[in-house]
Amino acid sequence: MKKPPGGILAIFEHIDSATASVSALKKVGYNDLTVYSPVPSHELEVAVGHSVSPVRLWTLFGGLAGLASGFALTLWTSYDYPIVVGGKGIGSIPPYIVIAFELTILFGALSTVAGLIVHAIRNARSAAYDPRCTDDRIGIFVPCPVERRRQVEEVLRTNGAEEVRVEI
Amino acid sequence: MATAVQVEKTGKPPTYARITRDIAATLGRPSKGYYILFGAVLAVLGIGFIALLYQIRYGLGVAGYVPPVMWGVYITTFVFWVGIAHSGTLISAILFLFRSAWRTSVYRTAEAMTVFAVMTAGLFPLIHVGRLWFAYWLIPYPNQRQLWVNFKSPLVWDLFAIGTYFTVSTVFLIVGLVPDVAAVRDKARGWRKKLYTITSVGWRGTDQQWRHYTRAYLYLAALATPLVLSVHSVVSWDFAVSIVPGWHATIFAPYFVAGAIYSGVALVITLLVPLRKVFKLEEYITQDHFENLGKLMLLTGLIVGYAYVVEFFIAWYSGNPFEQDAFYNRAFGEYWWASWTMLLCNGALPFLLWIRKVRRSIPVLFVISLFVNLGMWFERFVIIVVSLSFEYEPYAMGHYTPTWVEWAILAGSFAWFFMWFLLFAKNFPTVSITEVKEIIPMPRRKERS
Numbered sequence: 001m002k003k004p005p006g007g008i009l010a011i012f013e014h015i016d017s018a019t020a021s022v023s024a025l026k027k028v029g030y031n032d033l034t035v036y037s038p039v040p041s042h043e044l045e046v047a048v049g050h051s052v053s054p055v056r057l058w059t060l061f062g063g064l065a066g067l068a069s070g071f072a073l074t075l076w077t078s079y080d081y082p083i084v085v086g087g088k089g090i091g092s093i094p095p096y097i098v099i100a101f102e103l104t105i106l107f108g109a110l111s112t113v114a115g116l117i118v119h120a121i122r123n124a125r126s127a128a129y130d131p132r133c134t135d136d137r138i139g140i141f142v143p144c145p146v147e148r149r150r151q152v153e154e155v156l157r158t159n160g161a162e163e164v165r166v167e168i
Numbered sequence: 169m170a171t172a173v174q175v176e177k178t179g180k181p182p183t184y185a186r187i188t189r190d191i192a193a194t195l196g197r198p199s200k201g202y203y204i205l206f207g208a209v210l211a212v213l214g215i216g217f218i219a220l221l222y223q224i225r226y227g228l229g230v231a232g233y234v235p236p237v238m239w240g241v242y243i244t245t246f247v248f249w250v251g252i253a254h255s256g257t258l259i260s261a262i263l264f265l266f267r268s269a270w271r272t273s274v275y276r277t278a279e280a281m282t283v284f285a286v287m288t289a290g291l292f293p294l295i296h297v298g299r300l301w302f303a304y305w306l307i308p309y310p311n312q313r314q315l316w317v318n319f320k321s322p323l324v325w326d327l328f329a330i331g332t333y334f335t336v337s338t339v340f341l342i343v344g345l346v347p348d349v350a351a352v353r354d355k356a357r358g359w360r361k362k363l364y365t366i367t368s369v370g371w372r373g374t375d376q377q378w379r380h381y382t383r384a385y386l387y388l389a390a391l392a393t394p395l396v397l398s399v400h401s402v403v404s405w406d407f408a409v410s411i412v413p414g415w416h417a418t419i420f421a422p423y424f425v426a427g428a429i430y431s432g433v434a435l436v437i438t439l440l441v442p443l444r445k446v447f448k449l450e451e452y453i454t455q456d457h458f459e460n461l462g463k464l465m466l467l468t469g470l471i472v473g474y475a476y477v478v479e480f481f482i483a484w485y486s487g488n489p490f491e492q493d494a495f496y497n498r499a500f501g502e503y504w505w506a507s508w509t510m511l512l513c514n515g516a517l518p519f520l521l522w523i524r525k526v527r528r529s530i531p532v533l534f535v536i537s538l539f540v541n542l543g544m545w546f547e548r549f550v551i552i553v554v555s556l557s558f559e560y561e562p563y564a565m566g567h568y569t570p571t572w573v574e575w576a577i578l579a580g581s582f583a584w585f586f587m588w589f590l591l592f593a594k595n596f597p598t599v600s601i602t603e604v605k606e607i608i609p610m611p612r613r614k615e616r617s
Binding site (some may be wrong): 013014015016017021033034036037038039040041044045048050052053054055056059063073074077078080081084086088089092095096098101102103105106108109110112113115116118119120121127128131132133134135138155160 | 185188277317321329343347351353370372377378385395484525
């Protein structure tokens with residue numbers, strides 16, 4: 001496991017303090033922040049300034065792959081062993097829509113989860129963490145060298161951090 | 169938001185810390201009562217399993233099948249459990265897309281119920297085919313006989329629909345659980361700490377994680393919504409695509425979906441009433457939640473009742489003597505008691521829910537939910553057995569009576585379901601910690617101007 005980089009971890013009780021700190025830190029050039037929160041917060045997301053998650057592309061391509069494989073599987077197997085059932089054509093599209101539909105959903109959902117795993121689990125352990133952040137506190141971890149710690153600490157404290165500590 | 173959580177006497181909603189504590193408290197050491205209940209469930213499951221072994225040893229003849237009734241209790245119970253599953257996805261996915269806040273405290277229970285109900289349902293086609301060790305023949309795979317499954321058959325659609333439904337609802341449940349398990353992990357000790365550390369897959373609630381998570385959850389909900397509507401439609405086509413009088417109706421797909429949600433909501437109520445009491449979650453699962461569930465039951469119950477009436481009307485209006493006779497037989501034939509159980513429990517009983525007092529009385533709702541479940545099982549019995557026993561030719565009609573093997577396996581299926589639910593309830597949060605917090609605004613230093 002990669003050793004966490006040194007930096008400063010601040011704990012906040014109030015969401016507006018945390019949002020203000022993120023904005024202030026970004027203003028002085030700290031963009032590599034990790035913000036922990038017990039619930040997703042739109043305010044924090046806007047302050048950190050993320051673009052829309054790429055997970056949606058995983059959903060799209062997974063779904064399309066499912067649709068294509070649904071029709072491919074049914075049509076190919078029909079012509080591979082052609083047998084007339086109920087007087088219908090060998091490859092008859094309407095009943096195959098059901099299979100294609102289900103596989104669209106299946107592949108779409110599984111690939112969404114694959115996307116979530118790839119994007120969200122990656123980097124998860126690279127920053128210092130405090131277990132209160134899944135309960136009722138917001139945490140901000142700022143990776144920074146020793147000589148700049150005083151400045152970061154000051155920004156965090158003036159914006160209302162409840163606790164600021166150095167993590168190595 | 170008024171219905172979301174009970175506001176304490178102080179007029180303030182519970183704090184985040186208290187929510188974590190209250191819900192994590194449900195996961196402690198089980199009481200004696202839990203072990204007794206669990207033991208009883210295992211005993212019933214054992215009886216069901218012995219009956220299954222008996223059937224495997226002596227063949228399907230031990231079930232009460234009499235031509236032309238070759239679908240009986242097993243298929244009835246299969247449809248029943250698939251139906252039960254539906255309300256979970258309704259509450260977790262459809263109400264999520266509608267942003268309805270009250271779903272937050274009940275959706276986890278409903279969703280877990282979905283997964284376990286599909287796990288139960290999935291057993292029945294296997295039990296029903298008799299030689300269950302050949303069940304893999306349902307799956308299309310390259311084999312030395314160079315044969316493929318018949319994709320024009322609704323039974324194969326069923327395999328794909330149920331398989332997809334099981335996979336997607338399990339995935340959806342697990343994804344929803346991850347942040348909660350992380351919250352519990354940070355409070356737990358001992359072996360539970362280890363369990364939750366593994367099952368929370370490194371969740372820490374970072375900005376990046378939430379960014380991807382909220383999107384993924386939205387898309388999963390958006391995929392689960394059409395899925396849930398498709399699954400019971402496909403199950404209904406197992407019947408509607410054939411030409412048996414009483415089955416061959418275009419109304420079947422919406423009729424089955426409404427019935428599925430109806431029975432599912434009833435089982436959610438059946439499960440939530442004791443759960444709330446035992447886990448002391450009165451503050452999170454309130455009367456308002458039960459009233460909303462009651463309203464859902466009223467809505468779907470009315471659709472189901474309407475479908476019953478329309479079925480009879482169409483049979484009469486069609487001018488088709490087979491269809492007319494089938495429905496006369498349904499109401500006044502030898503299975504009249506099953507039909508009237510269904511009509512009274514599902515068609516008449518929901519009218520009580522028009523009364524606000526009934527919707528807000530938890531004991532009354534609990535009793536209604538039990539009757540609805542009984543009625544919905546009989547609905548499937550009526551559709552399947554009664555229609556099959558009275559087809560076209562009088563000399564080919566037969567009377568089917570379920571045997572003890574079938575009843576034992578039916579009882580075993582309930583035990584199987586409750587076994588999973590009991591295991592889940594003591595090891596994972598049955599009320600979503602994260603989502604209950606989400607409906608309460610985070611504390612602020614300065615009030616917003």
